[in-house]
């Protein structure tokens with residue numbers, strides 16, 4: 462048996478009294494992929510940050526190829542070839558692909574000038590070796606999330622990564638993009654790279670990982686070869702240690718009048734002819750491939766993107782929405798797909814983030830009553846089971862899934878007439894999904910019209926009263942309750958038609 466590339470022995474981590482890791486061990490072999498699974502807040506990202514030197518461990522041992530590493534820090538990690546693709550991507554939109562790949566390490570000529578020619582050709586070589594078909598001169602701002610992620614992987618490979626850590630790499634990818642990423646992982650394995658793969662999607666763990674380690678509440682539970690685990694249910698059981706039932710909990714809600722209607726919305730080059738309506742209490746699922754224009758429609762409704770043509774009506778009245786502020790005052794809420802860029806104020810506390818959109822609701826006049834803000838925030842912390850030591854924590858200290866719940870709480874308090882959810886369960890664990898689905902249903906019961914964009918077909922099927930499917934910027938079909946099934950959705954998403962009954 463070969464020597465392990467990396468061993469973590471009894472790692473613990475405390476954050477001002479809170480034990481995030483309580484003695485976690487993990488052994489990583491060369492050329493293999495090791496899955497790391499557990500519910501939101503289990504300690505996966507924390508373990509990874511210790512490994513990359515972003516956090517200092519409280520106790521325990523890190524051994525790299527037989528040598529104990531003292532005082533791990535980001536520089537040391539990089540020298541050892543330990544790289545991480547974080548949950549929130551680290552790409553500069555105003556730089557080209559090549560510049561992003563060589564960020565901070567651009568090849569230079571005499572006088573320290575950047576050698577553009579060499580940089581572009583080196584970038585091309587790395588991209589080709591990974592079979593990524595992109596032009597190194599393209600600006601990163603034009604890339605999809607999936608493509609940005611590929612660029613991060615290319616960056617790691619260009620710096621001779623021996624250990625590549627991926628923290629929920631597919632949470633915002635379409636099925637096709639996921640497939641590309643998974644084959645990239647296979648390719649990295651065959652090059653001898655060791656991969657640590659964090660995901661809430663069990664089929665991916667079974668597909669690419671050789672071994673898997675399960676964490677629960679900061680505690681090490683077990684490490685198992687993947688072929689000794691009897692399917693997703695068994696793995697989930699080890700993660701949550703309780704029975705999961707009634708996953709979607711969809712209940713029939715009596716539908717009220719039409720709350721929002723769109724007429725022939727058009728944004729040149731992005732979408733056109735978008736006409737639909739949603740009733741109070743109704744959940745309209747919006748399916749389609751990533752890049753089919755779904756998020757952009759949401760952005761137009763919320764006043765982030767301007768329209769070239771079309772009308773939006775709320776309660777039968779034409780409205781003119783040019784900014785999120787106007788959207789909110791017209792009763793529209795938006796849970797965004799990308800938490801970091803548009804959802805959260807990372808420097809602020811959990812409480813401030815939850816109440817961000819509610820200032821007018823809470824304050825009789827100009828200022829906010831602190832006590833009331835706290836009461837309401839606490840109520841929703843419980844309702845959604847948000848794991849945080851206290852409400853004064855910076856929101857950036859919460860685990861990814863718990864940040865998502867905080868955004869949802871914000872809009873639930875606001876009680877908008879229309880709530881747009883873009884990938885509501887992105888990065889959320891299997892148990893917490895149940896909490897989120899039941900809160901969405903609760904809002905529908907209270908009469909909110911819900912527009913739910915999702916790439917997860919199960920979620921669309923489980924939650925929607927009606928579904929529109931997008932294909933290349935147009936609505937390729939609409940499905941009523943009886944016709945909502947995975948086959949119909951996938952056919953329409955690829956521009957096909959619905960099977961005749």
Ligand SMILES: Nc1ncnc2c1ncn2[C@@H]1O[C@H](COP(=O)(O)OP(=O)(O)OP(=O)(O)O)[C@@H](O)[C@H]1O
Pocket residue numbers: 476479481499500501502503504505506507508848849850857858859860861862863888890
């Ligand atoms: N900088 C920090 N300060 C205080 N607490 C923190 C900090 N970072 C993480 N924590 C806490 O440590 C625990 C583990 O969080 P971590 O982010 O590792 O979870 P995770 O397993 O990655 O979850 P998710 O699946 O939601 O991403 C959580 O309770 C979190 O609030």
Ligand SMILES: [Mg+2]
Pocket residue numbers: 505506507548628860861862
């Ligand atoms: Mg995490």
